[in-house]
Amino acid sequence: METNKPGKPVHGAASRWTILGLLAIGVLISFIDRTSISSALADHNFVKEFALSSVDRGWINAAFFWSYGLFQIPMGVVADRYGVKWPYAICFAAWCLATAAMGAVTALSALVIMRLIIGATEAIVIPASYRWIRNNFDESQNGFAVGILAMGNKFGPAIGAPVGAWLIVNYSWNIMFVATGIVGLLWLAPWLGLVRNDFPNKEQLATAKRKASSVTFGAILSSPVVWGGMITNFCYGYFTFYCMSWMPAYLVEQRGLSLEKSGVYTFFSFAGIAIVAAIAGWAADRVIASGKDPVLVRKAFIIAGFIGGCTVLLGAYAQTLEAALFWNVLSLSLLGLATANNLALSRLTLIPKQAIGAVTGVQQVATSLAGGVAASLSGWLLHISGSYDLPMLVIFVFLIIGAVATAVLFRPEWAPKVTEPAAPATKTPDNGTQNKSAA
Template structure:
């Protein structure tokens, strides 16, 4: 496994790989959110005879399988590394996305969405494992910020492109195109990324001892892990609501065309992506001046959650212009929390050897947020006939996220993991020492 020392000797290559990880997560979000544009299209609604509740279930199908497989994929990333598990899963979800263009029944659509969720479950655990092993604390905010630009520009780019393809061609071509084009990413990934684990014989002897004390029980005993799960749920609820329901909200309640809704979805997610990268770099700069990393990142996270609450101003705005402004502003402002929350709850406060598993556990909460946001919002829309009530729920969760950050994310409550390196056999020549507990 490469360490930060290895990364220091090859600074250019690690940024190239980080760029590939950001591009990979962007493609995953394009593929997972393209369905939201399709579900705002009247032809699709008529073809599948969809109610608002049905649309909620279709949107949610991805998140349920995605959540179930987060912990297993975190284990896979820790055990087998990043390169090959990521490549195999990437090809699988791209092919499943393209296949959605051939479905003719609602059940088939849901099954493919479930399959995409399984395959994409590798993305976040593998990516954070790689970042933690290649960047120091004073760089993680910016590195995570750049990486998360991918998962924000995914829906930002995917929404208008998907809408344009649907309007000018068809929803079937949209799925085929977005799925098939993504496969091109595999070429540089396979050529440029090195396997980050030693040969199998060494891996069994060395890694088995090193990871023997990283158990699911010890992780779940940490208030920091639970605080991260609450944060990820509350943050994810807002962002996934925007991914799954924003196009429909803009079309049905604010009277925009499907293409216009894609444009404003782009502005919202481009805004949160840019703010995420800038705020992550700003926090790194403050930390480099000697400030406490935990205190600095917590301040950014709380500010982001509070700023996101301005979504309610858009809900009650009487003019279209102000409604669109607050819609874009609230999600963009949440970007203050993006990189710093992830760096804090998955890197800064987490022992290096537990990154994959902890990320997998926290991603369960994130995927649960996606499933709940999609289904609950659909049900609330069905019973109330308005998007006001779904947005009120967002407001409540953002306040809970701010409170969880202040109360639970404390260094003394981090997971307690003890490195155990086997006495025999000794570490093979050239293998790095086990990373110290942070």
């Protein structure tokens, strides 16, 4: 099967990997800022300051995801039509400042408002990043490129949890928010200096609008591939966001670890999934480069990742602390087999180039919904059961659903269709898995 091929890269071979590294660091910072709240919610002083119940903690965790999900599609359209550099930079500065401002809030309502602002502005990250990758890498590099990007969103909570815990223990939750927000702003200097200005002029803007309109929103929403991506991203995200939102509290409250030690084990879990994600993406690329079908190869890795993640249930019912920690780390690490390959397949391989940002935005709605549901539902299940076993059983169910959706819905003939020529030279509609004229 012939798959999407990029046009002429907007950056040289060396610099595109440098900028991919910047994108990964940008994702890392975004995840540190969005997940720093989990360390605060495991801190007794923070919980006492705002008089929080388990349900309250769930809703605070979820607030980010509601605005994050609401702005995913608009930000995807922005990435498709207005480029990556300046929209990303503006939103980046906004969420860093909002994170720092959380250190000064004294009311629960203000805390929630800051979380909503962070969610809205961070919504640019994933659509813009995938748009940039699609313009600069081909199918035999997509898995590794996405794996590198995914390392950012896994090392974010991996680094953020222990650093956040250390800052809270040694200083305060206020200092933790201010420090993580202000330090993140340093990223803007290399981004503004190295990335080409891709904000379009009037002619380029008209061309971008024409290309974007060649894949209608109706075609996107009627595609089983897009819905398959929404389901797999929801199921994958439910597990990872549960870990980002509740793992520190689970390790402290049910397994008896200190806040500092919980941060260390959270690091190992997310470092594990990050490393496996990059290796699995690279391995799939090598198999595809040897001539194997990209869709079948990536589906095999995705299903293996979902099944491997199901071992989380062994950790939930483990009788010893050592066994619980082992399965806690291993289950999330094995899910890394699905990470890059799911994202490459559902957002790049099977999607016309003109619609990468919009489709990513649609699928990110499901991802953000997973975050909101995982945070709030887990808090409610914890409240009614008094144990983390029930929340972890729900994770198992969603992982099975994700594996089934991967096997059934990711079919090339069900990809979104190009309904109009994307450029004057195009004479026939595209089938959704190749699009040379738009490259």
